[in-house]
Amino acid sequence: MKEQIYTIPVNDAFSEDCECPVCVLEQNLENDSISFMLSPALMESDNRMATNQKGFCRRHFGMLYSKKENVLGVSLVIETHIQHQMGIYKKLLKKSKKGLDADTKMNAVRNLAGHIGKSPTATSKFISDATGFLASLDDNCEVCERIDRIMGRYTDTILWMYFKDTDFREKIKSGKGFCLPHYKLLLESAKEQLSPKQTALFVNDLNELMMNNINRILEEIQWFSKKFDYRNKDASWKNSRDAVPRAINKFVSYGDFK
Numbered sequence: 001m002k003e004q005i006y007t008i009p010v011n012d013a014f015s016e017d018c019e020c021p022v023c024v025l026e027q028n029l030e031n032d033s034i035s036f037m038l039s040p041a042l043m044e045s046d047n048r049m050a051t052n053q054k055g056f057c058r059r060h061f062g063m064l065y066s067k068k069e070n071v072l073g074v075s076l077v078i079e080t081h082i083q084h085q086m087g088i089y090k091k092l093l094k095k096s097k098k099g100l101d102a103d104t105k106m107n108a109v110r111n112l113a114g115h116i117g118k119s120p121t122a123t124s125k126f127i128s129d130a131t132g133f134l135a136s137l138d139d140n141c142e143v144c145e146r147i148d149r150i151m152g153r154y155t156d157t158i159l160w161m162y163f164k165d166t167d168f169r170e171k172i173k174s175g176k177g178f179c180l181p182h183y184k185l186l187l188e189s190a191k192e193q194l195s196p197k198q199t200a201l202f203v204n205d206l207n208e209l210m211m212n213n214i215n216r217i218l219e220e221i222q223w224f225s226k227k228f229d230y231r232n233k234d235a236s237w238k239n240s241r242d243a244v245p246r247a248i249n250k251f252v253s254y255g256d257f258k
């Protein structure tokens, strides 16, 4: 079974005491993916062909640069990416120029028709094409695509192990559940990967686990707030000292708020 090669990282992540073991898997995968992209071989011109086209999203361009491990490589990637994408954009500008110039000289009737949306102008068509193109730049990212692909294998493995490995199932059930974005991911994956009956079994367990742990984190965050009351200043923090970053993690997945 091909999933078996993923059981070690999955088991390791589920052995950690955390708000979401899938966050642990994804964060490790994200860091590995950044290192992989920065490796010297990937900066060679042939390998940069795909990167030229897709580039990286804002988050991952930031991470690639911040590592300062291969600044020349990042410089070559951004240079060729700009050349490639702006080459496409220049063609759109050239194609649209005549219509844009003509629109600057439109008469009052045409102006009114365009204004009330009756008749789209060449300029509005250009804006729609240009904004579509500019939005696509942040949508395409080599790192995001790699993460999505491998996360799919991890979730297949989690579901497979859930029904094959009793110890693993007990580990999930006695854990702290998942963050909401990964709860969503597991619901979607279960529907895709499992039989209808297995889906029902898994979803029932998952819902109970999630609701118990949402209640638990809510109590912890409530106690954290109550500790600011002078009457509680000598009371124990219980488990609440780091409740804020854990509650944020539970709600929005991992991030730079630890």
Ligand SMILES: [Zn+2]
Pocket: 020, 021, 022, 023, 024, 178, 179, 180, 181, 182, 253, 254
């Ligand atoms: Zn998560």
Ligand SMILES: [Zn+2]
Pocket: 056, 057, 058, 059, 060, 141, 142, 143, 144, 145
């Ligand atoms: Zn990305």
